């Protein structure tokens with residue numbers, strides 16, 4: 323369970339102070355698939371960075387399974403990022419001159435997983451995101467944007483994180499691949515009890531989530547979701 327408590331992040335911009343995260347509180351039960359929508363500049367990336375411990379709040383706290391991130395030493399925060407979070411972020415670029423399969427194996431190497439196990443799991447994950455076997459061994463810089471996005475999702479899943487933070491996970495994908503990614507995220511939350519928070523402009527994805535939030539000028543509101551409208555459409 324993730325508890326976000328009165329989270330605030332301010333930035334000084336010249337002689338102004340801006341507050342892209344302005345007293346945000348919510349609780350996500352384990353296994354929830356939630357989405358955040360909001361205009362450009364509304365604070366979505368800032369909020370995801372705080373949840374992933376890539377940035378520190380000005381005040382407030384994030385509590386993960388009863389453990390508070392505020393006041394956690396940097397070494398422990400790094401451990402939290404590596405072990406508990408799967409990031410699907412633009413700025414978390416894949417390593418371009420490594421193959422897809424090597425990119426997916428990397429987080430498992432950091433976690434000390436044996437090579438044979440890493441390789442088998444990386445292949446299994448790349449199959450789940452429907453990357454053809456011949457492309458699995460190709461260097462990242464020889465894959466299309468959509469294929470790279472799928473590799474990034476497979477890599478985020480590598481260590482079976484408790485929480486996946488995804489910024490526009492279906493952004494570069496055609497409709498069919500996007501639908502498959504939506505199914506994959508839904509089944510991860512439902513069957514593997516992974517908590518997933520996605521920032522998305524994709525209505526098909528937002529409609530599939532259990533909870534939907536809107537961020538406006540640093541304030542978060544929850545919107546009602548029609549109960550799995552897409553599934554019955």
Ligand SMILES: Nc1ncnc2c1ncn2[C@@H]1O[C@H](COP(=O)(O)OP(=O)(O)OP(=O)(O)O)[C@@H](O)[C@H]1O
Nearest residue numbers: 333334335342360361362363364365366367368369
């Ligand atoms: N390190 C920083 N220093 C100063 N201002 C920042 C910093 N990071 C973000 N901001 C500002 O905070 C506000 C929110 O930015 P953020 O990236 O969180 O928005 P966003 O909703 O993710 O936007 P987009 O949809 O365009 O990615 C913006 O006004 C941005 O310029």
